[in-house]
Amino acid sequence: MKKGKRNSSKGLFAKGSASRKITFGILAVILVVAYLSSNSFRDEVDELLGIGDTPKESIVVPRAQGDLLVHFIDVGQGDSILIQFPGGENMLIDAGDNDKGQIVVDYLQGQGVQRIDHLVGTHPHADHIGGLDDVIKEFDIGDVYMPKVSHTSKTYMDVLEAVDEKGLTINAASAGMSIPSKEANIDILAPDSELESKNLNDYSIVIRLVYGETKFLFQGDAEKKTEEELLLSGANVKADVLKLGHHGSSTSNIEEYIKAVDPDYAVAPLGEDNKYGHPHKEVVELLDNMGIVFYRTDKDGTVIVVSDGENISVNP
Numbered sequence: 419m420k421k422g423k424r425n426s427s428k429g430l431f432a433k434g435s436a437s438r439k440i441t442f443g444i445l446a447v448i449l450v451v452a453y454l455s456s457n458s459f460r461d462e463v464d465e466l467l468g469i470g471d472t473p474k475e476s477i478v479v480p481r482a483q484g485d486l487l488v489h490f491i492d493v494g495q496g497d498s499i500l501i502q503f504p505g506g507e508n509m510l511i512d513a514g515d516n517d518k519g520q521i522v523v524d525y526l527q528g529q530g531v532q533r534i535d536h537l538v539g540t541h542p543h544a545d546h547i548g549g550l551d552d553v554i555k556e557f558d559i560g561d562v563y564m565p566k567v568s569h570t571s572k573t574y575m576d577v578l579e580a581v582d583e584k585g586l587t588i589n590a591a592s593a594g595m596s597i598p599s600k601e602a603n604i605d606i607l608a609p610d611s612e613l614e615s616k617n618l619n620d621y622s623i624v625i626r627l628v629y630g631e632t633k634f635l636f637q638g639d640a641e642k643k644t645e646e647e648l649l650l651s652g653a654n655v656k657a658d659v660l661k662l663g664h665h666g667s668s669t670s671n672i673e674e675y676i677k678a679v680d681p682d683y684a685v686a687p688l689g690e691d692n693k694y695g696h697p698h699k700e701v702v703e704l705l706d707n708m709g710i711v712f713y714r715t716d717k718d719g720t721v722i723v724v725s726d727g728e729n730i731s732v733n734p
C-alpha cells in the first residue's frame with residue numbers, strides 16, 4: 419500500500435510535470451489563436467491581401483458636393499429608405515420588420531449617420547415600423563411623423579415606448595403638411611386628416627420630395643383608394659423616381675396614377691420569393707409598357723439613387 423502510494427505520488431509528480439508542459443502548450447496555442455482571430459490581426463491581413471472584411475452595407479457611398487442620396491435599403495419584404503441631404507440632414511422613412519432593425523442601424527452607421535432629422539413611420543404595419551424602435555434607441559432623433567391611427571400590435575407599442583423613452587413626440591401626418599427642411603421641399607400628400615378606414619395601408623404617409631429640379635414620390639403601402647383620391651384632388655404627384663405602392667402590388671399602382679406620376683424610375687422593396695407574389699405581374703408589365711426602369715431590392719439589393727438637383731443616376 420505504502421509503496422503503491424509512493425509510486426502513485428511519484429507518478430503524480432511526473433504526470434504533473436508533463437501536464438504543466440501541456441498546460442503551457444495549450445496556453446500558447448490559445449494566445450496564438452486569440453491573436454490570429456483578433457480584429458487588428460484580421461484587419462492587417464485583409465489590408466495586406468487588399469480584401470477588407472467590411473460588409474457591403476458599411477461601404478460609404480461617395481458623393482459629390484450638392485448630391486442628394488436616396489438609399490432603398492434591402493430589408494427583404496419591408497420598406498426602409500434613407501435620404502441624405504447634401505448639407506448633412508438625414509431622413510429615414512420606415513425601418514423594415516422587427517428582425518431588420520439592426521440591419522438598418524448598421525447600414526445608417528456605415529453611412530456615417532448620427533442624427534436622423536426627420537423620421538417617418540408610414541403606417542403601423544410591422545414590415546414598415548418593426549425596426550423603428552431599434553433606430554430610435556440608437557440615434558439622435560429630430561422630428562417624428564406617423565399617421566393618426568392606432569394599432570394594438572406589440573410592434574406598434576414598442577415604437578410608442580421608444581418614442582416616449584426618448585422624450586419625443588409624434589407629429590400626426592396628414593395631407594397639406596410639410597416636413598421642414600432647409601435643403602428640399604418635402605410635402606405630405608396623404609393620408610387625408612378625415613380618413614376613416616379599416617385598411618391600415620390607406621393611412622400610409624405619401625411624401626413628395628423636390629430637390630432642385632428632381633422629384634421623388636414615396637408612398638408606403640398606399641393603395642388604389644389613395645391613388646384615386648390623389649388624382650381627384652388634383653395633387654401634384656409628378657416624380658422622376660416613384661417608390662411603388664405596397665411592394666408593387668396590383669392593389670396599388672393603377673395605370674392612371676402611374677401616368678400622372680410619369681416616373682423614369684420605379685423602385686420596389688421586396689423579399690425574395692415573398693408569399694404575396696409581389697411585385698404583381700400586371701404592375702411589372704405596366705412599367706415595362708411605359709418604359710419605366712424598374713429596380714427591386716430582391717434582385718438588385720440596396721438601390722441607391724443620386725440626384726445633383728438636375729440629373730438622377732441609379733447605383734452609380
Ligand SMILES: [Zn+2]
Nearest residue numbers: 496545639664
Ligand atoms: Zn409593406
